[in-house]
Amino acid sequence: MRPSTSPAADSQEQGNATFALMCSDLRKHYDQGPAVIDVLRGIELTLERGERLAIVGSSGSGKSTLLNLIGGLDTPDQGEVRLLGKPFSSCGDNQRGKLRNQHLGFVYQFHHLLGEFTALENVAMPQLIAGVSKRQALEEAAVWLGRVGLSERVEHKPAELSGGERQRVAIARALVNKPACVLMDEPTGNLDRQTADSIQSLLAELSDSLSTSFIIVTHDERLARSMDRVLVLQDGLLQPQTDGISKTASQEAGVEVNNG
């Protein structure tokens, strides 16, 4: 369905990699005055094609730091992230940007849509960056807005949309280039329960019909449980979840409610 600049090259590149994403021995620290915060202490992660992973953990445990490394937005002190078998560390800035544009999608707690552009133009943006013609990009964007249930809102600007609708636009934008993996940082963190549930259903429906992998960082217990696998980020390491999501995480979910 995606008009691509080089579909053959894309599928060959994707076809050669066994896993969507691999992290090995990822380490990251921050200097806070004289103190050193070891946020990530050797993250190991393998994400299969099409797998849906939730990462939970208390506030400040390093979830956003990890997603930023996985998304190539920041560089680790040590260790490596491989996207479709290709290590980010071997890429220059241009190539890294291209990898991100082609193979990754991003959704954040706050939609990060461009306020002066319509929903349609916002969703078309990653296609335009990929070099697709404007006409094709807008057509493809319209298809994706339809898939997220927003056919009636294509000409609306972000300020004219509800919180849930803005997140739907952000999801359409994250998926429009058919990435290997979508990274979401608290995608329902700013939504009321009902709107969050509708976003969860949408993600389930989309991921069932796509071969895209998802990594969702969330305090939303229901959303986490709807994924294939849940890992907990604690003490700088990813661990399998044993006894449900921590109290802290559930409590935080309870207070992070706002407009829908």
Ligand code: ADP
């Ligand atoms: P989470 O997303 O799990 O809430 P973060 O990844 O945002 O956690 O932050 C992890 C820790 O690293 C926190 O203690 C935070 O204060 C610290 N931190 C994050 N970014 C920076 C930065 N740019 N400089 C210094 N410390 C940072």
Ligand code: MG
């Ligand atoms: Mg965070």
